[in-house]
Amino acid sequence: MMKAYLKAISYYLPPQGLGNEKINEMFPEWSADKISSKTGIYNRYIADETTFSSDLGVYAAKKLFAEHQISPGEIDYILFCTQSPDYFLPTTACLVQERLGIPISAGALDFNLGCSGYIYGLSLAKGLISSGDASNVLLITAETYSKFIHPRDKSNRTIFGDAASATLISATEGLAEIGKTVVGTDGSGAENLIVKRGGMRFPKDTDEKVSVDEYGNSRNENYLLMNGSEIFNFTSEMVPGLVDNTISKNQLTKDEVDLFVFHQANKFMLNHLRKKISIPEEKFFYFLQHCGNTVSSTIPIALYHAIKENKFLGNVLLAGFGVGYSWGATVLTVTK
Known part of the structure; x- marks a missing residue:
């Protein structure tokens, strides 16, 4: 059975930060020190109203390609993990394929999972490679949970931030075997x-x-x-x-x-x-x-x-x- 390797990782954070001092302005009863002592978090990044999961995912993938000299033409499968898709349909992975210039011969699918999603993604990518159905899988995780959080929900607002990651999983030897x-x-x-x-x-x-x-x-x-x-x-x-x-x-x-x-x-x-x-x-x-x-x-x-x-x-x-x-x-x- 063919082995699968994690070859490279990059990630992207939106430019707009939300620090504890700003949350303290919104909720004066919660000091910046209290937030950091309870959560271990000092800052989080928030996608603006015109930025969505596909955008974050594309930015993360472009960073991956640039930082690790990867060509979009090498990708033969896209796995896109999100619970905040751009649309009910079409599949966000299809939008990402077109924007990244990945060949139309590539497979592309979304899967809806949260905090366990990266592990499931590695497992799915390994399965595609082990079966011989793919050689280079682009695994993207992207969320804009901030769009789900009520403006006056101080508890969730202190915890969650928006981000995307991009990982290349390959049949050729890389950083680590999965x-x-x-x-x-x-x-x-x-x-x-x-x-x-x-x-x-x-x-x-x-x-x-x-x-x-x-x-x-x-x-x-x-x-x-x-x-x-x-x-x-x-x-x-x-x-x-x-x-x-x-x-x-x-x-x-x-x-x-x-x-x-x-x-x-x-x-x-x-x-x-x-x-x-x-x-x-x-x-x-x-x-x-x-x-x-x-x-x-x-x-x-x-x-x-x-x-x-x-x-x-x-x-x-x-x-x-x-x-x-x-x-x-x-x-x-x-x-x-």
Whole structure:
């Protein structure tokens, strides 16, 4: 069976920053220091009203091509992970193919996943390459969650930022071989992280009735609703087993994992998981302080910086978890 390799990663952040000082101006009861101490986030980037997921994805892919001397003509499959597509149809990946000048012989599809999306994308790309159906897969993650957040929802506004990443997965040897993947799904948690209105089942509510929760966050079913305590409980219960199963499936021991890169949800959750799983701090990578929780892009952004900091060595375990509920993990074995 043909092996699949991660060859290169780049990412793109919109130019407009939203720092904690600005959020403090919007919500005076939340100081900048309080926000950073609770979340580990100091800044996040927000797409403007004319910029959408396809735009972010195209910018990220163009950076990938430029930084790593990749020709669009080499790409024979596009996987585009987003929960904030430009349209219901056509597929955003089709728009991206045309804008990037990728050959019309390439396959292109969207898949709708959040914080586990990058892991699923690596698994799908590996499957395409292992089967011989593709040789060079462009995996793009792109989200504009800020467009889902109510202007007066201070909790979600402090956490989420917009971003896109682009990764080349190839049949030819690259940075790291993609190992075996463990995934899981529990749709019973769907209501705990949801944009309820705007699809076919529940059209957008033009009345926009707003309620205020016990923490002072404005809530409306047209916008992102997150039950933070339930998401925390799910993550705390599921991720330790996910890590153990992934290590076992890849025939490793925990000591043989050199770096752990988790979905960068928030600093509190990451610290809780690190301690619960007994991961040494020097083996656990953080990168969310400058861009926040960018959903499916957090892992590739963190990987990009781990590579830059020469921490991308040996066996690297990736784990994503969140909306769905959905979770997944894999191991990258560094070859260069």
